[in-house]
Amino acid sequence: MTQPDMPTPPWERPPKRRTPARVPLTRERIVDAAYTVLDREGYDRLSMRQVAAELGVAVSALYVHVRDKDELLQLMYNRTFEGYEVPEPDPERWREQVMDFARQARERLLSHRDMAKITMGQVPFTPELLPYVERLLAVLGAAGLPRRVLAISGDMLSTYINGFALEESLWQQRYRETHTSWHKLRDEVNEYFASLPPDRFPNLVALADIMVDESNDYRFDLGVEIILRGLASYIGEPDPDEEGKESGEG
Amino acid sequence: MTQPDMPTPPWERPPKRRTPARVPLTRERIVDAAYTVLDREGYDRLSMRQVAAELGVAVSALYVHVRDKDELLQLMYNRTFEGYEVPEPDPERWREQVMDFARQARERLLSHRDMAKITMGQVPFTPELLPYVERLLAVLGAAGLPRRVLAISGDMLSTYINGFALEESLWQQRYRETHTSWHKLRDEVNEYFASLPPDRFPNLVALADIMVDESNDYRFDLGVEIILRGLASYIGEPDPDEEGKESGEG
DNA sequence: TCCTTCGGATGAACAGTGTTCAGAGTAAAG
DNA sequence: CTTTACTCTGAACACTGTTCATCCGAAGGA
Incomplete structure (x- = not known):
């Protein structure tokens, strides 16, 4: 695509073009x-x-x-995150809407290698992104969350999404550095967990097969779902007070 | 505390010490x-x-x-995370136990400047940390979580904790670079949100006072609490299947 | 047509980074 | 007393982000 940068021959007067040859830097x-x-x-x-x-x-x-x-x-x-699409709030479907939001965000973070690393170094509220935060809050607000829960839920979701994507890219980096295939690395990690001494690590051994072997998509969705359920449990409740540790639902 | 590195005078035979003068590098x-x-x-x-x-x-x-x-x-x-203390699993008190775990982790991450940045660049399962992961899983397992939820809950919690601490340290960095006091920065951010055009950002404007003004401790705890409620909602349920989007509790 | 102006582009430079390596220095081992 | 093993040194290499005097080329004015 780039113009080869050849010198103008002396016999040919350079055309006085209005459009400069060098595309200007922007x-x-x-x-x-x-x-x-x-x-x-x-x-x-x-x-x-x-x-x-x-x-x-x-x-x-x-x-x-x-x-x-x-x-x-x-x-x-x-x-x-340019052109990110957040739907009109629909109280009936707020869960799916948030799930879509999360999936879309993860997709974009994975669309460029190591993008999550860049994201993590940035304070999350740049003016350009505020519209999306606003719309997410609208969706969550329409669901009927108490003020204080609403106020932190946006931050929480983006923390989870970014953290998850970052971890994914860390694994990808490790795989790139040491292994030939992603499946091979996954199998090895799998094996590693399974080979731990069962008396000291009963849970890790028992869960080895699904700790790593599950698809990332599934693990991501389940994580969002857990947060969604947690948020949903606050609907109709009054604002939690400063010592928000109790209040049943055990 | 450091020994001044003076030359030995020629009249005084250097003592043949078993303990070397230079503390060895370790x-x-x-x-x-x-x-x-x-x-x-x-x-x-x-x-x-x-x-x-x-x-x-x-x-x-x-x-x-x-x-x-x-x-x-x-x-x-x-x-x-050396000497991290995770208690014996007690099914009756698993929520408080997890909350303590989370608070302790955050405390340690904040105990050294920018520690969260280092943590975020590390794959979360180093051999030295596996015992703590194991014990956290024991606490959560005792609560009766389904296998698949259990398998991702550890990862989820640590993602949230690390992400939160990282964000805190980013704010601290910004404050260090530009402002004289933390309160001043907080007030300015506060003001900034409040001064957004209310027609385009109704939620952000309405929540401005608690988006930033709440203490970080409170926001952190509430986030953990949301995750805990989400996890709790799975107790007694069968393992969620691959399309884990539905299943009531709205 | 020439001249001036001015912003974009240049190359060199500065101070700093992670990492390596031949060669000192030292302490223990034979 | 010699050999060996190993820590530590200083210099070097190939980078990094950033700045600055300088130069070029197009635009505008005379």
Whole structure:
């Protein structure tokens, strides 16, 4: 796609084109290149120099458009959730709506290698993402959650989603570094748990087959479901007080 | 405390001491120094060179005892949870036991600056931590959770705890970089949410006062409580199947 | 047409990073 | 007293993020 950068022959007057040959550098193009590098090299090797090389440009040129590497990461973070769709709140279907929200978020986090690592380094409330937080709160609010539960539920869900995705990418990294196939790593971890001394680790041994062997999709969904049930249990209750430890449902 | 490194005078024969003057470098001492640097400088400035300087030793000396920076981080990770106490499972009090477990974990993560960042870069099952995972599973298993729920609950809790602590340390970092007091930052964030256009962000505006203003302790506990209720709702139920979306309790 | 202006792009430089390696130094072993 | 084993040193390599004086080329004014 890139124009080969050949010198103009002396006999041919360079055309005075209004459109410059060099596509001008923009934030958009820089973020694009950053994603390319991220997917190819991974987070640890995502450097300003690599991004510049990807664009065929000097490193310092990037700093005209971007204050920091940190700012670049933030731009990537924002782009990942661009056009995120959160439905109109429907009190009847709030569970499915939240589940969809969570699945969509995870999908986007996994759509680029190591994206979760970038997300985790970012304070979760950037202006660009506020609309999505707002809509999630609308969905949860329509379900009838008490104020205080509502206030932390958004944070909670995103913490879980990000944490889960991060763990996934950590496993992927380990697999990339040491193994040839993901199944092989999974089997080995599986075996490892199963081979622990049963007298000291009865539970880990007993659960070895499903601790790792279950599909990540299933484990993710079940985790969200657990949170959903927890949230649902507050519907109709008054706001929990400062010592929110009791209140039955055992 | 450190011995001043004076040359031995020529008239005084150096005592043939069995105990060497230079305290020998060990993994323990390296980890100690790493913690000192971490607390003083933060994660971003925790470098092998800083650790070596803290010990008054060449950088390359560290690599005799530690394979990698990554291994050093893992050692710090393990040390943080050394001597963690998980009680004997008591089916009657499993909720409080899990809550204690979570609080203790958070406390340890906050006991050293940026510790959560290190934790998040580590695959959660190192051999040293398996006993604690095992005991947590014992507590949860005694409560009567179905197998599949039990298998992911440990992971879930640690994901939440780590994620929460990480977010706390991110805020602390932001506060350190820009503000003079934590209260001031909190008030500003508070104000920011309250000043959003109410027509576009009704929920965020309405919840502004408790989104940030609540104490972190309270928000943390409530989050754990939500997970506990979610888990509790599975007691007595059969194992959820692959499509675990339904099953009442709305 | 020339000249000036000015913002984007350059290359070199600075201070720092993780990691390696040949070679000192020292202590125990033979 | 020599040999061996092993910790530790200093220098080096290949990187990193970031800054800065310099240069180029297009736009606007005369």
